[in-house]
Amino acid sequence: MTKRTLLEDLKARGLIAQTTSEEELAAHLEAGSVTLYCGFDPTADSLHLGHLVPLLMLKRFQDYGHRPIALVGGATGMIGDPSFKAQERQLNSAEVVQQWSDCLKRQISQFIEFGDDGGAILANNYDWTANVDVLSFLRDIGKHFSVNKMIAKESVRQRIEREGEGISFTEFTYQILQSYDFQKLNELYGCTLQIGGSDQWGNITGGIELVRRMNGKSVHGLTLPLITKADGTKFGKTEGGAVWLDPKKTSPYAFYQFWLQTPDADVYRFLKFFTFLDVDQIDEIEAQDRARDGRPEAQRILAEEVTRLVHDEEALQGARRITEALFSGDHSSLDESDYAQLQLDGLPSSQLPSNLNEVPLTTLLAEAGLAASGKQVKDALQRGAVLINDRECSMEQNMSAATLFAPESARFGRYFLVKLGKRKHHLFYL
RNA sequence: GGUGAGGUUCCCGAGUGGCCAAAGGGAUCAGACUGUAAAUCUGACGCGCAAGCUUCGGUGGUUCGAAUCCACCCCUCACCA
Numbered sequence: 001m002t003k004r005t006l007l008e009d010l011k012a013r014g015l016i017a018q019t020t021s022e023e024e025l026a027a028h029l030e031a032g033s034v035t036l037y038c039g040f041d042p043t044a045d046s047l048h049l050g051h052l053v054p055l056l057m058l059k060r061f062q063d064y065g066h067r068p069i070a071l072v073g074g075a076t077g078m079i080g081d082p083s084f085k086a087q088e089r090q091l092n093s094a095e096v097v098q099q100w101s102d103c104l105k106r107q108i109s110q111f112i113e114f115g116d117d118g119g120a121i122l123a124n125n126y127d128w129t130a131n132v133d134v135l136s137f138l139r140d141i142g143k144h145f146s147v148n149k150m151i152a153k154e155s156v157r158q159r160i161e162r163e164g165e166g167i168s169f170t171e172f173t174y175q176i177l178q179s180y181d182f183q184k185l186n187e188l189y190g191c192t193l194q195i196g197g198s199d200q201w202g203n204i205t206g207g208i209e210l211v212r213r214m215n216g217k218s219v220h221g222l223t224l225p226l227i228t229k230a231d232g233t234k235f236g237k238t239e240g241g242a243v244w245l246d247p248k249k250t251s252p253y254a255f256y257q258f259w260l261q262t263p264d265a266d267v268y269r270f271l272k273f274f275t276f277l278d279v280d281q282i283d284e285i286e287a288q289d290r291a292r293d294g295r296p297e298a299q300r301i302l303a304e305e306v307t308r309l310v311h312d313e314e315a316l317q318g319a320r321r322i323t324e325a326l327f328s329g330d331h332s333s334l335d336e337s338d339y340a341q342l343q344l345d346g347l348p349s350s351q352l353p354s355n356l357n358e359v360p361l362t363t364l365l366a367e368a369g370l371a372a373s374g375k376q377v378k379d380a381l382q383r384g385a386v387l388i389n390d391r392e393c394s395m396e397q398n399m400s401a402a403t404l405f406a407p408e409s410a411r412f413g414r415y416f417l418v419k420l421g422k423r424k425h426h427l428f429y430l
Numbered sequence: 431g432g433u434g435a436g437g438u439u440c441c442c443g444a445g446u447g448g449c450c451a452a453a454g455g456g457a458u459c460a461g462a463c464u465g466u467a468a469a470u471c472u473g474a475c476g477c478g479c480a481a482g483c484u485u486c487g488g489u490g491g492u493u494c495g496a497a498u499c500c501a502c503c504c505c506u507c508a509c510c511a
Contacts (some may be wrong), residue, residue, distance in 0.1 A: 371459070
């Protein structure tokens with residue numbers, strides 16, 4: 001069969017929320033290599049799963065011969081995007097934003113091929129925004145914006161209309177800055193397309209209009225759908241908060257586990273959103289899962305694909321090794337070097353303190369991160385949900401940590417695998 | 431600057447002198463059932479193994495006793511200037 005065009009593929013994946021005139025955009029993309037951009041504001045020291053779809057989107061374009069620009073919002077990050085945010089945001093200091101910008105830069109470079117000739121471009125809007133003086137800003141840029149239109153945008157209207165909330169001039173100005181980015185990138189690199197989350201539509205159209213007014217060019221916009229879960233809860237969150245792309249913040253093992261736990265109702269959609277597997281291939285996986293009883297394969301495939309994409313093959317294998325060891329139900333097959341490997345692969349682990357007879361089990365396990373508080377450990381203990389080297393513990397043993405973790409019952413003289421609940425594991429060593 | 435409405439435990443939101451560690455919902459965690467899924471049911475949900483300790487924007491005060499009353503302050507919002 002003939003290969004789909006980029007837009008056809010994106011559509012088949014459900015990756016398009018809105019576009020400016022679809023025919024014009026299609027024609028534009030067919031006519032040759034297009035330079036496009038997507039912005040990422042530094043709101044933390046790492047990107048998280050919410051950024052993954054746009055990031056992969058840049059790569060999808062690159063795979064089809066287009067040239068992506070990843071824009072780090074060193075300037076816009078200082079202001080804060082009000083779009084569909086219920087509340088005014090806390091401003092971060094310049095140093096922090098700068099530092100975070102650098103973090104994002106490093107991360108983004110891992111995803112897209114950057115290079116001198118025709119390769120992707122990494123830009124920072126701080127470069128052209130920081131030195132614009134107020135008067136120039138107001139006269140040269142501000143003059144092109146109608147406050148009437150700015151207020152009418154859905155993304156800020158809610159804030160303005162909502163009882164008990166408001167919007168500062170600072171945040172209100174955000175859309176002008178983002179529009180200016182598009183104008184600047186059009187001027188500097190001939191960028192003719194901006195992509196972003198569906199919440200960015202207002203900011204993108206603002207930019208399109210500014211480019212037309214200032215540069216006399218007709219440019220395009222495309223937004224991606226908000227990733228939702230079938231049960232209505234927020235995508236990309238776990239007990240510990242956001243799932244980060246930085247392996248130091250979310251280990252590849254935790255990352256792999258996150259995807260493995262994807263509900264059936266979401267998994268095929270997610271395969272389309274988060275992997276580069278062909279749409280037909282994904283439909284095939286779904287058909288096979290349906291035909292078979294029991295557990296679907298899709299989660300495993302999804303977890304493997306995304307972990308490999310965000311981390312690498314080695315990290316994926318590590319995550320798989322841990323998963324295999326912990327969830328196969330049989331720890332006795334692990335040899336001594338396997339335990340050391342589990343630690344290296346990123347299984348949470350910690351050294352047992354020397355004053356074990358003074359420390360309640362609740363405190364010990366809570367501090368290891370197996371639960372948020374001692375109370376929760378208590379609850380788990382009372383329900384028989386705590387296993388130390390496969391042996392169940394009770395609340396009565398709470399003060400007998402020294403006995404439970406006695407050297408003679410350690411595996412290979414030093415390891416204790418502690419399990420709390422069905423899927424939380426921690427390796428203690430002497 | 432004026433007037434009005436507010437600031438409650440992760441979020442929403444009740445609570446207007448003792449019965450309040452504070453209703454209800456959401457989120458989260460654990461158990462049962464399963465497939466490390468969903469749905470459902472059960473339990474937990476400020477901290478502490480416990481005795482107990484610390485909360486209701488802040489600081490003082492009234493009271494035997496305050497999230498609740500008073501004073502001042504800080505912050506948010508709306509309308510007006």
